[in-house]
Amino acid sequence: MSHSPQTIIIAGGGIAGMALAVLLKQGLGSGLEVVVCDPAAPEAARNAPGDSPLRVSALAADGRRLLQRLGVWEGIASRAQAIDSMDITDSMLADPVRAKLLSLSGDVGAGEPFAHMLANDHVLHALAKAAVDAGVELCEARVERWRWNGAAAGLSGTATLSGGAQRQASLLVAADGSRSRLRALAGIGWHGWGYGQTAIVATIAHERPHAGRATQHFLPSGPFAILPLTGCRSSIVWTERAADVPALMAMDAEDMLTEIRRRFGLERGSLRLETWPVGVFPLALGVARRFYADGLALVGDAAHQVHPIAGQGLNLGLRDVMALGDALIDAIRIGLPAGGMDLLRAYDRNRRTDVIAMAVVTDGLNRLFSNDFTPVRLIRDLGARLAGRSSTVKQMLIREAAGVGAPTRN
Numbered sequence: 292m293s294h295s296p297q298t299i300i301i302a303g304g305g306i307a308g309m310a311l312a313v314l315l316k317q318g319l320g321s322g323l324e325v326v327v328c329d330p331a332a333p334e335a336a337r338n339a340p341g342d343s344p345l346r347v348s349a350l351a352a353d354g355r356r357l358l359q360r361l362g363v364w365e366g367i368a369s370r371a372q373a374i375d376s377m378d379i380t381d382s383m384l385a386d387p388v389r390a391k392l393l394s395l396s397g398d399v400g401a402g403e404p405f406a407h408m409l410a411n412d413h414v415l416h417a418l419a420k421a422a423v424d425a426g427v428e429l430c431e432a433r434v435e436r437w438r439w440n441g442a443a444a445g446l447s448g449t450a451t452l453s454g455g456a457q458r459q460a461s462l463l464v465a466a467d468g469s470r471s472r473l474r475a476l477a478g479i480g481w482h483g484w485g486y487g488q489t490a491i492v493a494t495i496a497h498e499r500p501h502a503g504r505a506t507q508h509f510l511p512s513g514p515f516a517i518l519p520l521t522g523c524r525s526s527i528v529w530t531e532r533a534a535d536v537p538a539l540m541a542m543d544a545e546d547m548l549t550e551i552r553r554r555f556g557l558e559r560g561s562l563r564l565e566t567w568p569v570g571v572f573p574l575a576l577g578v579a580r581r582f583y584a585d586g587l588a589l590v591g592d593a594a595h596q597v598h599p600i601a602g603q604g605l606n607l608g609l610r611d612v613m614a615l616g617d618a619l620i621d622a623i624r625i626g627l628p629a630g631g632m633d634l635l636r637a638y639d640r641n642r643r644t645d646v647i648a649m650a651v652v653t654d655g656l657n658r659l660f661s662n663d664f665t666p667v668r669l670i671r672d673l674g675a676r677l678a679g680r681s682s683t684v685k686q687m688l689i690r691e692a693a694g695v696g697a698p699t700r701n
């Protein structure tokens with residue numbers, strides 16, 4: 292007797308949701324129906340993005356390995372800029388020289404940098420095309436509601452889409468971002484706080500090459516990150532006190548560039564804004580109380596939102612994708628239900644420690660460095676200098692940033 296395959300609906304076709312769809316469909320083929328619901332999803336597959344990205348991410352080595360496994364890395368590798376080294380400075384805005392506090396460099400494997408910079412749109416476009424090629428259905432609708440029908444209905448639920456259509460599924464994955472409506476409707480609590488800080492984001496063309504170096508200037512209002520992109524270009528993520536941002540946003544491009552130059556430094560020669568207007572993102576921390584409900588799993592920012600100080604939000608989401616995706620493939624292959632409570636609880640246990648650890652680390656780093664109280668500055672500078680003297684600590688920091696953990700010993 293042949294059974295009809297189970298269906299998984301993924302609400303949210305951002306990078307996390309789309310990567311999960313590709314992983315599941317490539318892993319199970321005709322053994323699973325996968326539907327990605329997002330008004331923006333079909334367009335992400337159709338339209339190739341432009342060459343001057345605003346939103347970019349540092350993709351850690353384990354996330355890059357996932358893209359390689361999904362067969363999308365080769366198509367975007369030429370657009371990726373390796374981060375070969377990272378300099379950290381701690382100074383006041385008016386300081387003429389930003390002295391280096393810590394320098395990190397090194398690969399996580401032979402010729403494998405610990406991270407690459409990539410435009411979010413390029414990653415998403417490649418994943419959306421791979422999803423279509425694998426047979427994922429991209430549905431141009433939002434998921435408005437999810438009702439779990441329980442064991443009586445063969446462990447399935449009903450998703451109501453924008454426009455009123457209803458679809459049955461064995462599992463709904465909410466990958467609908469940090470303000471997840473589906474998480475709220477499922478009654479899952481969200482613990483966290485706003486930082487009273489805003490990230491200002493822009494792409495800057497500069498005269499002199501960056502040599503694959505990322506720089507993080509810790510300034511009293513927050514970190515100012517300079518992240519290398521292909522060519523003589525870098526992305527800046529400038530964390531500023533939220534109260535000071537409206538005045539900055541009222542500036543014209545020339546004045547804004549002057550403010551950027553004060554922070555960016557002179558090392559890379561003359562600067563030009565490649566994207567205008569700049570992007571603004573209010574910053575907050577949040578972790579869902581549970582990463583599941585009846586027939587529902589949370590992935591990506593729907594499950595956790597962290598400060599971008601360490602460039603780890605999306606990387607955490609891709610680790611959710613690997614954990615949930617591989618558990619689902621194993622379960623469905625042996626005929627278990629996708630929405631089974633044991634599987635969902637195991638997923639929660641698997642991811643919670645990593646997520647909480649990253650939330651604590653990013654929150655602590657931001658508090659420690661967005662601060663010009665002299666004793667705090669002395670302690671953090673001492674800590675960074677001690678870390679800088681130990682090659683073991685530096686190697687550990689690189690491997691943690693890459694998401695590959697401790698080196699394996701034979």
Ligand SMILES: Cc1cc2nc3c(=O)[nH]c(=O)nc-3n(C[C@H](O)[C@H](O)[C@H](O)COP(=O)(O)OP(=O)(O)OC[C@H]3O[C@@H](n4cnc5c(N)ncnc54)[C@H](O)[C@@H]3O)c2cc1C
Binds near residue numbers: 572
């Ligand atoms: C300034 C800044 C810099 C950052 N830099 C980095 C970095 O360097 N490295 C890194 O790892 N992370 C970084 N991050 C974090 C990273 O951008 C996010 O973690 C990541 O984009 C989240 O992806 P996602 O797919 O989970 O959610 P999103 O990208 O938010 O996607 C959610 C999707 O869900 C859709 N949606 C919403 N509601 C519904 C619904 N009801 N039904 C269906 N679809 C719905 C939306 O249309 C959207 O497409 C940064 C963040 C910021 C703000």
